[in-house]
Amino acid sequence: MNLLSVTGLKKYHYSGILNRKEIRAVDGVDFEIGKGKALGLVGNSGCGKTTVARTVLRLTEPTAGSILFEGIDITGLRGRSLKPLGRQMQIIFQNPESSLNPRMRVYDALLEPLRIHKLCRSDEEEQKVLDLIETVNLNEELLFRYPHELSGGQLQRVVIARVLSLNPKLIVADEVTSMLDPLVQSQILNLLKDLQNRLGISYLFISHDMDVVEWMCDDIAVMDKGKIVEWK
Template structure:
C-alpha cells in the first residue's frame, strides 16, 4: 500500500514542544515540569499512515492532541497543508476542524451516554456542517453503512452497543465532515482481539476508499505495523526512531525500540511459533534491560500524564 507522495506534506511538525507544569511544588519553591513532547519534528504526507508508538507517558497522546490543536504547544510549529496553525486562536481554528478528526481509545466514553447513535453521528453535520435535519438522517445512514452498521442502530444508545460497535459509531462521526486527516488515538486497545481485527480491517479499508491520511497512535507495535506505512517510536517525549515498519521490525536501531519490540509477548502464526516469539524468549531471560529504563517523572509523584 505505497502511496505516491505529493510535494508538500499534509502535516509538518517542526521542533514541537509541550511542557506541563506538574501540580504541587509551590510550597518547596521547586516547579517541576514534565517534558511531554520535546523538540519533535515529523511529516505526514497526504494519503499516508504514520504510526506513533510508545509506552504510556511517552507523549504520544499529547502529540496527537497538539496536532489537532486541542492543546496549545509550548514551542514549535505545526503546518497543516502548508499553513502554520500552532498559534491560531480557537475561533480561527473552527473552519480547520472539519478537516481533521479524532477517534479515541475508549469507545464507550467517547460517545455521550445520553444521545442516540443517530444524534451522535448527526452532531457534526448539524452543528458544524449546517445540514438540515431531514437531510442529515440520510447522510447519517450512509455513514453508518460505510462503517458496517445499519438503520437498526440509528435509535440505540451507546450502552446498548458492543465495544466494537461503539468504535464504529465513533469512526462514522469522525467521517461525517469528510476530513482529510484522522488522528486515531489507541482506537483498538480497549477491544478484544477478534473485534480489534474487525476495526483494523475497517480502518485499512476506509483509508484506501476515501484516501484518508492517518496519524495512528498506539502502544502496540504489531497493530501499528499492520495499519501504517511508516512508524515513529517515541520515548520520553522524543522521537527516537522512525522509518518503514518492516525496517524497524527487521533491524530496530534504538535500544528502546529493541526493548519495545522484544517486550511484545507476541504472536504466533498459524504455522507455529514465529520469529517474534523467539525474540521474546531471549529478551525475557535478560531482564536487566527493563530496569534501566527511566521514567519521565521521578517515581512517587503519582502523576500519570497519559
C-alpha cells in the first residue's frame, strides 16, 4: 500500500467580482508516494507545486479529487478530524526563520509540540529535546539561543528537529534549501536523506532545482500550468 495516493486533484480560484475569472492552480493531478520513498515536484514559479502540497496537507480545500493517506480518504476531513493527521503529515518551508517564534529559545521551540500533543512525560522532556537536537547534528549549547542568533543552516536544522518531534510519516519539503549557500544546502540534503534511511520517512520534495530532486527523489513529476506534464 502506498503512503499517499492523489487522484484527479484540482484547486480552482476565482478573481474579480463582476467578471469572475477562473484560475486553475491545480488541474487534475495524480501521483503516489510509497512508504519511505520521495517524490519530487519541479517546475517554474506559479506552476502549482506549492498549491498541490498545501492541498494534500489539507491546509487548503481541494476543488475536486481524492487524497488517500495510508488507504484512508482524507479529502473531506474537517476541523478536529484533521488534528491527528497534522502530526503524521508535516511541512518544512523555504524560510526557516518564519517558522520559529523569534521570542522563543530553541529549547522551548522544540518542547512546544511535545507538550501540545502530550508526547512525553514532564520528566522526559529534557532528554527528548536533547535527542532531537542531536538527531539534526547540532550542539546542545544552541538550545538556549534565539532564532536571530543562529545561521540559516542552523535554523533549518532546528525546524527539521521540531518537525521530527511529532514522528511524521510524510514530510513536505518546500524549497527547503533555496535560501542556503551551496555547502550548507548539501549538508541539509544529506541530513534529510539520512533521516529518510533511518526513520523510513516519505518526502514530497518541491523545488525548481532539477539537480537537487534528482539526487533526493525516487520519482520526479514536472508541473506546468497546474498539470503534471512529464515524469522522470
